[in-house]
Amino acid sequence: xxxxxxxxxxxxxxxxxxxxxxxxxxxxxxxxxxxxxxxxxxxxxxxxxxxxxxxxxxxxxxxxxxxxxxxxxxxxxxxxxxxxxxxxxxxxxxxxxxxxxxxxxxxxxxxxxxx
Amino acid sequence: xxxxxxxxxxxxxxxxxxxxxxxxxxxxxxxxxxxxxxxxxxxxxxxxxxxxxxxxxxxxxxxxxxxxxxxxxxxxxxxxxxxxxxxxxxxxxxxxxxxxxxxxxxxxxxxx
Numbered sequence: 001x002x003x004x005x006x007x008x009x010x011x012x013x014x015x016x017x018x019x020x021x022x023x024x025x026x027x028x029x030x031x032x033x034x035x036x037x038x039x040x041x042x043x044x045x046x047x048x049x050x051x052x053x054x055x056x057x058x059x060x061x062x063x064x065x066x067x068x069x070x071x072x073x074x075x076x077x078x079x080x081x082x083x084x085x086x087x088x089x090x091x092x093x094x095x096x097x098x099x100x101x102x103x104x105x106x107x108x109x110x111x112x113x114x115x
Numbered sequence: 116x117x118x119x120x121x122x123x124x125x126x127x128x129x130x131x132x133x134x135x136x137x138x139x140x141x142x143x144x145x146x147x148x149x150x151x152x153x154x155x156x157x158x159x160x161x162x163x164x165x166x167x168x169x170x171x172x173x174x175x176x177x178x179x180x181x182x183x184x185x186x187x188x189x190x191x192x193x194x195x196x197x198x199x200x201x202x203x204x205x206x207x208x209x210x211x212x213x214x215x216x217x218x219x220x221x222x223x224x225x226x227x
Contacts, residue, residue, distance in 0.1 A: 032213065
Protein backbone atom coordinates (compact mmCIF):
# COMPACT_ATOMS: atom_id res chain seq x y z
CA UNK A 1 0.00 0.00 0.00
CA UNK A 2 1.37 3.40 -1.02
CA UNK A 3 2.26 5.68 1.88
CA UNK A 4 2.95 9.38 1.35
CA UNK A 5 4.75 11.39 4.01
CA UNK A 6 5.27 15.13 4.12
CA UNK A 7 7.93 16.61 6.33
CA UNK A 8 7.85 18.97 8.11
CA UNK A 9 4.22 19.02 9.22
CA UNK A 10 4.55 22.75 9.90
CA UNK A 11 7.06 25.40 8.95
CA UNK A 12 7.37 29.09 9.78
CA UNK A 13 9.92 31.29 8.01
CA UNK A 14 10.51 35.02 7.52
CA UNK A 15 9.41 36.65 4.31
CA UNK A 16 11.94 36.57 1.49
CA UNK A 17 13.52 33.23 2.35
CA UNK A 18 13.79 30.36 -0.09
CA UNK A 19 12.35 27.13 1.27
CA UNK A 20 11.89 23.46 0.44
CA UNK A 21 8.93 21.23 1.24
CA UNK A 22 9.36 17.47 1.10
CA UNK A 23 7.15 14.63 -0.04
CA UNK A 24 8.23 10.98 0.15
CA UNK A 25 6.43 7.88 -1.07
CA UNK A 26 7.02 4.18 -0.51
CA UNK A 27 6.04 2.70 -3.90
CA UNK A 28 8.13 4.12 -6.74
CA UNK A 29 5.89 2.70 -9.51
CA UNK A 30 4.12 6.01 -9.83
CA UNK A 31 2.38 7.51 -12.84
CA UNK A 32 2.54 11.13 -11.71
CA UNK A 33 2.80 13.39 -8.68
CA UNK A 34 0.87 16.59 -8.08
CA UNK A 35 1.43 19.45 -5.63
CA UNK A 36 -1.49 21.46 -4.27
CA UNK A 37 -2.00 24.36 -1.91
CA UNK A 38 -4.99 24.69 0.37
CA UNK A 39 -6.01 27.95 1.99
CA UNK A 40 -8.10 27.81 5.19
CA UNK A 41 -11.71 26.90 4.47
CA UNK A 42 -11.02 26.40 0.77
CA UNK A 43 -10.56 23.55 -1.67
CA UNK A 44 -7.22 22.40 -3.09
CA UNK A 45 -5.58 24.47 -5.82
CA UNK A 46 -3.31 22.64 -8.25
CA UNK A 47 0.24 24.01 -8.38
CA UNK A 48 2.31 21.57 -10.42
CA UNK A 49 1.91 18.14 -11.98
CA UNK A 50 5.01 16.04 -12.66
CA UNK A 51 4.78 12.97 -14.86
CA UNK A 52 6.87 9.95 -13.89
CA UNK A 53 9.18 10.54 -16.87
CA UNK A 54 9.95 14.11 -15.80
CA UNK A 55 12.55 15.34 -13.33
CA UNK A 56 11.08 18.75 -12.58
CA UNK A 57 8.41 21.31 -13.34
CA UNK A 58 8.49 25.05 -12.83
CA UNK A 59 5.79 27.66 -12.44
CA UNK A 60 6.85 31.15 -11.47
CA UNK A 61 8.59 31.04 -8.10
CA UNK A 62 7.74 27.36 -7.66
CA UNK A 63 9.88 24.44 -8.74
CA UNK A 64 8.97 20.83 -8.10
CA UNK A 65 11.43 18.00 -8.56
CA UNK A 66 10.87 14.27 -8.70
CA UNK A 67 13.28 11.43 -7.91
CA UNK A 68 11.28 8.27 -8.50
CA UNK A 69 14.02 5.84 -7.58
CA UNK A 70 14.42 7.34 -4.12
CA UNK A 71 10.69 7.97 -3.68
CA UNK A 72 11.01 11.70 -3.16
CA UNK A 73 9.69 14.98 -4.46
CA UNK A 74 10.51 18.48 -3.31
CA UNK A 75 8.66 21.74 -3.78
CA UNK A 76 11.01 24.72 -3.82
CA UNK A 77 9.52 28.16 -3.17
CA UNK A 78 11.77 31.09 -4.01
CA UNK A 79 11.60 34.49 -2.33
CA UNK A 80 8.67 33.53 -0.11
CA UNK A 81 5.83 36.01 0.46
CA UNK A 82 3.11 36.20 3.15
CA UNK A 83 0.60 35.22 0.45
CA UNK A 84 2.36 31.86 0.19
CA UNK A 85 1.05 30.96 3.65
CA UNK A 86 -1.13 27.89 3.21
CA UNK A 87 -1.08 24.12 3.59
CA UNK A 88 0.81 22.36 0.81
CA UNK A 89 -0.17 18.81 -0.11
CA UNK A 90 1.33 16.30 -2.48
CA UNK A 91 -0.62 13.51 -4.17
CA UNK A 92 0.93 10.47 -5.79
CA UNK A 93 -0.81 8.41 -8.45
CA UNK A 94 0.29 4.81 -8.92
CA UNK A 95 0.60 3.40 -12.38
CA UNK A 96 -2.17 0.90 -13.10
CA UNK A 97 -4.77 2.58 -10.93
CA UNK A 98 -6.13 0.54 -8.09
CA UNK A 99 -8.20 1.59 -5.10
CA UNK A 100 -9.09 5.29 -5.11
CA UNK A 101 -7.76 5.24 -8.68
CA UNK A 102 -4.27 4.82 -7.27
CA UNK A 103 -4.25 8.26 -5.68
CA UNK A 104 -2.68 8.77 -2.25
CA UNK A 105 -2.43 12.15 -0.54
CA UNK A 106 0.05 13.30 2.06
CA UNK A 107 -1.23 15.06 5.17
CA UNK A 108 0.37 18.33 4.11
CA UNK A 109 2.87 20.89 5.36
CA UNK A 110 1.34 23.95 7.05
CA UNK A 111 3.46 26.90 5.94
CA UNK A 112 3.49 30.32 7.56
CA UNK A 113 5.48 33.16 6.03
CA UNK A 114 6.13 35.89 8.60
CA UNK A 115 5.93 39.46 7.23
CA UNK B 116 -18.07 25.56 -16.41
CA UNK B 117 -14.60 26.93 -15.83
CA UNK B 118 -13.97 24.93 -12.67
CA UNK B 119 -15.42 22.25 -10.43
CA UNK B 120 -18.57 23.59 -8.83
CA UNK B 121 -19.97 22.32 -5.53
CA UNK B 122 -23.20 23.16 -3.74
CA UNK B 123 -24.19 24.01 -1.14
CA UNK B 124 -21.05 25.65 0.16
CA UNK B 125 -22.37 25.32 3.70
CA UNK B 126 -25.01 23.03 5.14
CA UNK B 127 -26.20 22.85 8.73
CA UNK B 128 -28.53 19.99 9.54
CA UNK B 129 -29.95 18.18 12.51
CA UNK B 130 -28.82 14.72 13.50
CA UNK B 131 -30.90 12.07 11.73
CA UNK B 132 -31.76 14.16 8.66
CA UNK B 133 -30.67 13.26 5.12
CA UNK B 134 -28.44 15.60 3.10
CA UNK B 135 -27.48 15.82 -0.55
CA UNK B 136 -24.28 17.42 -1.79
CA UNK B 137 -23.81 18.24 -5.44
CA UNK B 138 -20.74 18.34 -7.66
CA UNK B 139 -20.59 19.66 -11.21
CA UNK B 140 -17.21 18.68 -12.71
CA UNK B 141 -15.25 20.45 -15.40
CA UNK B 142 -16.82 19.84 -18.80
CA UNK B 143 -15.26 16.87 -20.55
CA UNK B 144 -13.69 15.40 -17.42
CA UNK B 145 -14.43 11.69 -17.32
CA UNK B 146 -13.24 11.01 -13.77
CA UNK B 147 -14.90 12.36 -10.63
CA UNK B 148 -13.82 11.84 -7.02
CA UNK B 149 -15.35 12.57 -3.63
CA UNK B 150 -13.17 13.12 -0.57
CA UNK B 151 -13.91 14.07 3.02
CA UNK B 152 -11.72 16.30 5.16
CA UNK B 153 -12.37 16.54 8.87
CA UNK B 154 -11.08 19.54 10.82
CA UNK B 155 -7.30 19.57 10.79
CA UNK B 156 -7.12 16.19 9.08
CA UNK B 157 -5.97 14.89 5.72
CA UNK B 158 -8.13 13.84 2.80
CA UNK B 159 -10.20 10.69 3.16
CA UNK B 160 -11.18 9.02 -0.13
CA UNK B 161 -14.89 8.22 -0.45
CA UNK B 162 -15.82 7.24 -4.01
CA UNK B 163 -14.53 7.47 -7.58
CA UNK B 164 -16.37 7.46 -10.92
CA UNK B 165 -14.67 6.89 -14.28
CA UNK B 166 -16.80 7.23 -17.38
CA UNK B 167 -19.45 4.52 -17.57
CA UNK B 168 -17.53 2.05 -15.41
CA UNK B 169 -18.86 0.85 -12.08
CA UNK B 170 -17.80 3.31 -9.36
CA UNK B 171 -15.11 2.49 -6.81
CA UNK B 172 -17.05 2.72 -3.55
CA UNK B 173 -14.29 1.29 -1.38
CA UNK B 174 -13.94 4.46 0.71
CA UNK B 175 -17.56 4.95 1.74
CA UNK B 176 -17.55 4.72 5.57
CA UNK B 177 -21.00 3.16 5.99
CA UNK B 178 -24.14 2.23 4.08
CA UNK B 179 -25.60 5.61 5.04
CA UNK B 180 -23.38 7.09 2.34
CA UNK B 181 -24.15 6.76 -1.36
CA UNK B 182 -23.34 8.64 -4.54
CA UNK B 183 -24.47 8.68 -8.11
CA UNK B 184 -23.31 10.32 -11.26
CA UNK B 185 -25.95 11.04 -13.85
CA UNK B 186 -25.13 11.20 -17.55
CA UNK B 187 -21.42 11.03 -16.82
CA UNK B 188 -21.45 14.57 -15.48
CA UNK B 189 -23.07 15.89 -12.29
CA UNK B 190 -22.67 13.82 -9.14
CA UNK B 191 -24.69 13.79 -5.94
CA UNK B 192 -23.37 12.49 -2.63
CA UNK B 193 -26.17 11.51 -0.26
CA UNK B 194 -25.77 10.97 3.47
CA UNK B 195 -28.77 9.40 5.18
CA UNK B 196 -29.59 9.69 8.88
CA UNK B 197 -26.68 12.07 9.48
CA UNK B 198 -24.56 11.72 12.60
CA UNK B 199 -22.37 14.31 14.32
CA UNK B 200 -19.25 12.47 13.15
CA UNK B 201 -20.31 13.17 9.57
CA UNK B 202 -19.46 16.85 10.12
CA UNK B 203 -16.63 17.67 7.72
CA UNK B 204 -15.81 19.37 4.45
CA UNK B 205 -16.77 17.23 1.45
CA UNK B 206 -14.52 17.87 -1.53
CA UNK B 207 -15.14 16.91 -5.13
CA UNK B 208 -12.45 16.66 -7.80
CA UNK B 209 -12.36 15.81 -11.50
CA UNK B 210 -9.86 15.13 -14.26
CA UNK B 211 -9.45 13.63 -17.70
CA UNK B 212 -8.55 10.10 -16.69
CA UNK B 213 -5.11 10.28 -15.07
CA UNK B 214 -4.28 13.92 -15.77
CA UNK B 215 -4.15 16.98 -13.57
CA UNK B 216 -6.69 16.84 -10.77
CA UNK B 217 -8.91 19.86 -10.07
CA UNK B 218 -10.89 20.39 -6.88
CA UNK B 219 -14.00 22.33 -6.05
CA UNK B 220 -14.27 24.67 -3.05
CA UNK B 221 -16.01 22.02 -0.98
CA UNK B 222 -19.27 21.69 0.92
CA UNK B 223 -18.95 22.24 4.68
CA UNK B 224 -21.42 20.01 6.52
CA UNK B 225 -22.28 20.61 10.16
CA UNK B 226 -24.51 18.12 11.94
CA UNK B 227 -26.01 19.44 15.17
